[in-house]
Every structure is written in C-alpha cells, then in structure tokens.
Amino acid sequence: MNDVSQTTAMPTLGAKVGRYRWRVCAMLLAATTINYIDRQVFGVLAPFLQDKIGWNEIEYGHIVTAFQAAYAIGLLCAGAVIDRFGTRIGYALAIGIWSLAAMSHSLATGVLGFAAARFALGLGESGNFPAAIKTVAEWFPQRERALAAGIFNSGSNIGAIAAPLLVPIVAATWGWQAAFLFTGALSATWLIVWLLTYRTPDNQPRLSAAERAYIGHEPPGPRSRMRWSQLLRYRQAWALVAAKFITDPIWWFFIFWLPKFLHASYGLSLLELGPPLIVIFVLADIGSITGGWLAGRLIKLGWSANRARKGAMLICALMIVPVIFAAKAHNLWLAVALVGLATAGHQGWSANVYTLASDMFPRFAVASVVGIGGFAGAVGGMLISTVIGLLLQATGSYVPVFAMAGFAYLFALIVVHLLVPRLQPARLDEPPPGNPPPSPIAAAE
Template identity: 75%
Template sequence: MNAIDAATTPPGKGGRYRWRVCALLLAATTLNYIDRQVLGVLAPFLQNQIGWNEIEYGYIVTAFQCAYAIGLLCAGAIIDRFGTRIGYALSIGIWSLAAMSHTLAASVLGFALARFALGLGEAGNFPAAIKTVAEWFPRRERALATGIFNSGSNIGAIVAPMVVPVIAVAWGWQAAFLFTGVLSATWLATWLLTYRTPERQPKLSPAELAYIQSDPAEPITRVPWATILHHRQAWAFIVGKFMTDPIWWFLLFWLPKFLHSTYGLSLLELGLPLIAIYVTADVGSIAGGWLAGYLIRRGWSANRARKGAMLACALCVVPIVFAANASHMWVAVALIGLATAGHQGWSANLFTLASDLFPRRAVASVVGIGGFAGAVGGMMIATFAGFLLQATGSYVPLFIMAGSAYLLALLAVHALAPRLQPAALGTNS
C-alpha cells in the first residue's frame, strides 16, 4: 500500500479556513475563464465587424495558445521559486491589463497581440491554484478542492454569455473587455491583502494547520525539469493534457460560432444554450472530483478509483460525435453539455494526478509542463479548425476527434502509470 492509500483521517479537522482559500481559487478561475471567453462569445459579431475569416480567427486563437504554452512552461518554475502569493499576483496582474488592452484592437493583428498578452498572464492560474491546493489540503481532500476551483472554468463560461452580450449591445464590445479586466484587478487586490501560506496565516487554528500537514513530511528543495521529465509519471500527466486539453479549447472558442452558423442564433440568443452547456460542465467538474474520493472511501485503491472516475468521464464525451448533425439545437446542446461535464470531471482527476504522483515542491512545475503540452495541442487544433472550417464548413471531423480523445488518453495514462506509484525523486533531487 502506498502513501496515498495509507492516509487516514485524523481525529479532527480543526476548522474550515482552508475552504476560504479554495473559494479564492474558485473566484480566480472564474475570472480567468470570463476574460478568455469574452472573445468566443463575441466572435460571430466581431468576425463581421472586423472582417476576419475562419483562418484568421484560427490564427487569433493560436496566438493566445502560443503565449499560453510559453507562459505555462515558465509559470510553474516561477511559482515554485517565488511562491503562490507572489506568483499568482504576477499572473493575474498581467492578464488584467491584457484583458483591458482588447479595447484598443481594431484589426486581426491587434486582437492577436492582445490575445498573446492575455495568454501569457492566464498561464499562471492553474499551476498556482494546484500548488495552493497542495499547500492547503491533505491528499484525501485535494481531488474535491481541485474539482471545486476547477468548476470556476465553467462558472466563467456561464457568466460570460450572460453578461457579455448585454454589455456589448448596451455600451459596445470594448466595454465587455474593460469590465472583465477590472473584475480581475479587484481579485488581485483581495489576494494580496488576505492570502498567506498556512504556516503564516494568523487566522488559521493550530488544529486545522495540523490537519493540513497530516500527510508525511516532504523535502522542500526544488526539482529540476530534467529530473521531472525522467519519470514516466510526468509523461502520464503530460500526454493526458496534450490529448484532451485541445478539445476543451476548441469548444471554448468555437462553440458560439458553431451555434451561430448551424442554428442561426443571434448574439443575445447565444446566452441560454451556452449557459445550459456550462452549467452541466460545472456539475461534471465537482462530480468528477467527488467520485474518485467516494470510491476511495468505499475501499478502492487510489489507482483504481482515479482511473475509474476518469473512465466514467471519458465515456461521457463519446456521444459528442453526433452533435454536429443533430436535428435540433437542444439535442446538440445536450450532447455537448454531457461532453463538457465529462471533460471537467476528467480534468479534475487529471490535475489531481500531479499532486498524487509528485511532492509539493514539484507540483507547479509538473502542472506547468503538462499545461504547456495541452496548449501546444490547442495551437494545433486551432489552426486545423480554422483551415478545415474555411474549406468545408463542417464540424463533423472536429466532433469525432473530441469523442475519441479521452478514451485514447486514458489508455496512454494507464500505460505510463499503471499503478499510480508516486515518483521517487529523492531528497536531493
């Protein structure tokens, strides 16, 4: 039995302050996705106003993905070096300014530059959040905490189509970008004023601190990337991200365009189906994290429980292959909603693999490298989607790719980490 399976609940949890920290992470992830989703919601309208075609829109999305990939490659190491408080602040400060800079864009190049800056800043969110969870939660609660903060990606995707069209129609599309940037800047001020690590947080009770630190002690020395990449466990996470993140990126940036072109929805009419899809995704995010913990409490090994939950999530994505030819919009919405729920449940468990398989000092770097791989995959699918849609106008091949990606990714994860044995980095690595 490994350390994950051997963990037992101490007599008392001593308080709930750690869940306030989780709420901060949830708010940050929500704002992260509101900021990046504004362009997707406005894309059908801006495509006509600015005059870009499908290929040029693909390039704009690719600019974001390219910067996101570069940022993720650097963000993990920066956060591991300077800590979550400063690292998170740098990230959200950059993306707040970048979100507001969209108001100055008036061409394909202008939007591409603004998206590039946004991608650089937003890249720090998930490495910082995962590392914060590793600092504030014992192993037995990390999947649930990750599922909760990761649900912010769906909340953001829900809020964006609720408020962005209304703001854009009332005050112009520039106001939508400005509004979301100001919200992110407000979170930054709150974070700097309130956040401390558990050891330095005066509002945390000694009992809760002891509960948070109830897992076996870990060395605090940093781990070089070369050491991380030497382990198959890292490649399990990297390959999983590379194969499945692009599906989420595709849906995030092309779903409004798909609904607009296929069912003729106007800017204001996009709100309800997008909200329905991402509400379903939000349920999937929390349920996916809960399911693995439930199975562990029922006596399943961590390996069997985590992969069982990931299999259930992967199967939920498969029916999306029928969405492109659905006869009714709400049938397509139901199929896509189920798939987004599956992705988010999958994502919660895949993120948790990083903290299951690696010590805290390496978590942000592992997540950053994996996120880089996912963003590279996102760059590839963005460019491919732009050329495919410009040439054929058909979403069928893209939805077939989406439906098959997760089962193939699970096979790869299992092949690389068949027992989910934590990586033996050693104290001097």
C-alpha cells in the same frame, strides 16, 4: 504487484477540524471564474467581431493560436516561478499580467491587434492552474484534493456561463470595448483581495491548530526547484503530459468554437447565444464537482488512489463519446444536450487529471509538473486550432472535429494507464527506474 494505496494516514482530530481551507478554495474558484470570463469574452463576441472586422476562419484560427502559443510559452516558466516564489506572489504576478492584457483588447482594431492582446492574455493566464493546484496541495490532504480541484476548476464553467450572460448586455449597452474593460477590472479586484488575505497554512494566523495538523501531514520539500529536464525523466510526468496533450485541445475547441458552431448551425444571434451556452456550462460545472467528488468518495470506500482516480476518469471519458453526433443534430437542444454532457465529462476528467500531479509528486514540484502538463495541452490546442481553422474554411463541416472529441479521452486514459499502471509516486530523491544517475557534467548544467 498490488496497487499502491496512497490514502495517507491522517491524524485523528475528531469530526471538526475547521473549514478555513475551504475559504482558500473559494478564492481559487473566484480566480478561475474570472480567468474564464476574461478568456471567454472574445469567444462570445467572435461571430460578430468577425462580421465587423472582417477576418476569415483561418485568421480567426491564427488569433486563437496566438493565445495558445503564449499560454504554452508562459507555462514554460509559470510553474517554476510559482514553485520558486510561492503561491502568494506567483499568483499575484499572473493575474496582474492577465488583468492588463484583458483590458488591452479594447484597443485592438484588426487581426494583428487582437492577436497581440490574446498573446499577452495567454502569458498571464498560464499561471492560474499551476498556482491553484499548488495551493490545493498546500491546503488539502490527499483525499480532499480532487474535490477541491473539482470545485475551483468549476470556475471555468461558471466563467463560461457568466460571459454569455454579461458580455452581450455590456457590449450592446456600452460597446464591445467596454466588455473587455469590465472583465479586466474584475481581475484587478481579485488581485487586491488575494494580496491582503492569502498566506500559506504555516503562516496563516486564522487557521486553527487542529486544521493545520489535518492539512500538514506531508513534510515540506526542499526550497530549490527542479528543472523540467529532471522531471521529464519520470514516467509520472509523461502521464500528465499525455493526458493534457490529448484532451486539452478538445476543451479549447469547446471554449473558442461553440459560439461560432451554434451561430453557424442554428443562426443564433448574440443575445440568443446566452441560454444554450449557459445550459452547456452549467452541466460542465456539475461534472467538474461530481468528478472530483467521485474519486474522493471511492477512496473513502477503501479503493486505492489508482483505482479511484482511473475509475472516475473512465466514467468521464465514456460520457464524452456521444458528442460525435452533435454536428448532425437537427434540433438545437439535442446538440446542446450532447455538448453539455461532453463538457461535464471533460471537467470531471480534468479535476482528476490535475490531481494526478499531487498524487505522484511532492508539493514542492507540483506547480512545475502542472506547468509541464499545461504546456503540452497548450501545444495540442495550438495544433488543433490551426487544423480546425483550415478544415472549416475548406469544408464548413464540424463533423470530424466532434468525432475527434468523442474518442480522445478513452485513448488518453489508455496512454496514462500504460505509463503509470499503479499510479506510484515519483521518488525524486532517486534516479528513475532504468535510468543511470546523471553525470557530473549534466548535473552541473
């Protein structure tokens, strides 16, 4: 069987069709940047809050796990809520919750207080990526989706860069509580702008007719949402679940343990952490945009979506392998280079993995499918956070953790290919191949 090419025919509209969709992408970029600033504040301050408050590695692992548990729980319903109420209202609900949760960290005085604040933050932040991916599916044709996803996903790196730049200065000047209040206020500001400006393409009066036609080649789907139990009957959903479960924990490790790794291995102070983290996440930013651009470029050259997506994912996976040597690097900047290459590979990989959802599912199901994948990634993150905490408390060695990181992506790509060898779209109007139609009793549940 030949590869199923998914380069859906576009209307011929001339070279210029408008650029309003890229303004929407800029809004998603800003939201994701703020999302990661809010998320990263705790990681930047962790080595010094640990000394101040007195938690150990196991307790720190529990605090991180609280965020990831809430993130997983939130994703059980975030995608469905966004599919049901739409991106405008769904995104607003998510960012409103995480803005309040981010500021609530300033009230914490111990392990339980921080765990509660992290739990609330995880609930709110769980809505970001389902909402953003659904917005991309609404506003972009298929050949541009990976690039758009790569651009907004680069906000995670910009946020991770901004946090070590801003947080130490704010904390040193006004105290660590002010850092959480400041970043929470950024979220609230974005929320106001979003509600005032965002509309779907069908309802956006500033969108030209040509650009609306360019975007709107896919017919709208039904308004009723599909339950997870229905979506999980399809191998396409399990491909996203596997990719996220295997590789998301590695990104969680980079986000929450890199400052601690650099502090423990090279004795960096709060202000000295800034330059290495900035370099690492600048490289990640480049990887995010390049990984999304690469797949789109290959599609334009005539590759099928299957070959282009998996080819880009393979290149990104190979970039991560050298990180296995980072824990033994005797020079700070060698370690930074190895980790930076790995974060670039992860973000390029992630831009393409997110786009798998819109490659294989219609728009009305995208946020739910991304929610399922995000839930799997958060569960994997919970597991690895507990394991890392126990491992570091017992041995103090990062070697096995970096070894896991180095080979996880190649393994994940193999699993994805076995599940969807041709990246064929899920036919949600038909029973999955090999599965009998649901019984009337099951359908009524």
